Amino acid sequence: xxxxxxxxxRGTGAGVYIAISYILAQDPDATVLxxxxxHFICPRSTFLEQVxxxxxxxxxxxxxxxxxxxxxxxxxxxxxxIEPGPRLEAKPPNNGAxxxxxxxxxxxxxxxxxxxxxxxxxxxxxxxxxxxxxxWVKGRHFLPNYFDSFESFLLRLQHNLKKGMSKxxxxxxxxxxxxxxxxxxxxxxxxxxxxxxPLEDIIWNDWGRPERVFSTLREISREPRxxxxxxxxxxxxxx
Numbered sequence: 001x002x003x004x005x006x007x008x009x010r011g012t013g014a015g016v017y018i019a020i021s022y023i024l025a026q027d028p029d030a031t032v033l034x035x036x037x038x039h040f041i042c043p044r045s046t047f048l049e050q051v052x053x054x055x056x057x058x059x060x061x062x063x064x065x066x067x068x069x070x071x072x073x074x075x076x077x078x079x080x081x082i083e084p085g086p087r088l089e090a091k092p093p094n095n096g097a098x099x100x101x102x103x104x105x106x107x108x109x110x111x112x113x114x115x116x117x118x119x120x121x122x123x124x125x126x127x128x129x130x131x132x133x134x135x136w137v138k139g140r141h142f143l144p145n146y147f148d149s150f151e152s153f154l155l156r157l158q159h160n161l162k163k164g165m166s167k168x169x170x171x172x173x174x175x176x177x178x179x180x181x182x183x184x185x186x187x188x189x190x191x192x193x194x195x196x197x198p199l200e201d202i203i204w205n206d207w208g209r210p211e212r213v214f215s216t217l218r219e220i221s222r223e224p225r226x227x228x229x230x231x232x233x234x235x236x237x238x239x
Contacts, residue, residue, distance in 0.1 A: 007171045013180035017139055017150055018173070023132050025157040030132045031058050039125065040205045040216050047202055051127075054197050057098060058129040065138070065187070065194040066129040067101070069122030070204040075113035079206065080124035080183060081105040082196050083116070101194040104187060122196055125204060126183065142189050149176040 004018055016034060023030050033055060041047045050068065058066045069082050085100030104124060108116065140147045153173045187194070205216045217224050 004170070005167075007167070007174050009179065010174055010177055011179035012182040013143075013146075013185050014174065014177060016135075016182045018153075018170070020132060020135050020139075021150060021154050021157055024136055025154060025161060028133060031055055032130060032132045032135060034126070034128045036126045036206075038207045040203070040207055040213075042203045042220065047199070050197065050199055050202070051129075054127070054129040057195070057197060058131060061195065062131045062134060063193065064130070065134065065190055066098070067187075067194055067196050068125050068127040069196040069198050070125050070202070071198060071200075072117050072121070072123050075110055075117050076123065077108055077110055077113050078209070079107075080126070081108065081113070081116050082122040082124050084120065084122060084196055088195070098195045098197045101191050101196050103191050104183070106183070106188070122198060123204070124183075124187075125199070125206075126187075128187070138186055138190055138193075142186055143180065146177050146180065149173055 002022055004022065006015060006018065020032065023032055033051065054066045054068055058064070067082065069084070082104060083102040085102045087097060087099050089097055105112070105116065105121075139150065150173070153169070156169060203216070203219060205212050207213050207216070214224065
């Protein structure tokens with residue numbers, strides 16, 4: 001694998017598209033999956049089966065972004081929500097049943113979240129599968145001013161595949177682009193060109209907040225191997 005160090009933060013969009021650049025330079029026919037790094041997902045084997053379904057579906061529907069949607073159990077206001085459309089069946093059928101995406105909603109009020117929970121919306125896990133070409137086309141379409149820099153970087157990368165890109169080249173790229181968010185800049189705008197594949201029999205949680213870590217551990221009947229907030233002692237105190 002290739003580890004790419006970002007010289008500075010330019011948002012999730014830049015983080016996704018610098019990786020997409022490397023993949024496109026090496027394999028323009030690749031299918032790509034994006035995984036956020038701070039999520040808890042269990043059981044692993046069941047999840048990987050559904051990831052494989054998303055991969056196959058993305059290859060079957062090369063003009064669609066395929067998102068994995070989590071089944072909500074509470075009106076969470078910190079998550080993004082997916083409004084699903086009609087249920088569809090993939091061909092061949094082993095790619096799984098999926099639904100059209102009508103719209104995305106970010107960080108709603110409690111009232112809206114409760115309404116969407118009752119209507120059968122999904123939580124947006126931000127796990128996305130698509131062909132590398134489609135990711136690039138969407139970036140160029142929605143962010144044309146940003147993509148001049150990315151396309152120049154891609155051309156240099158294609159000419160330097162064996163040597164790789166220097167840190168100074170990556171630094172120049174990041175100096176020339178403003179920060180942008182992948183969800184708001186790409187996914188939200190491409191809602192009607194997306195489908196959602198619901199996760200089945202999966203425990204999923206975004207561990208972006210400490211209390212969600214404790215909530216998950218309680219759900220799976222595990223004791224944390226670290227101190228709970230109430231267990232911390234004042235500086236200098238003895239237990």
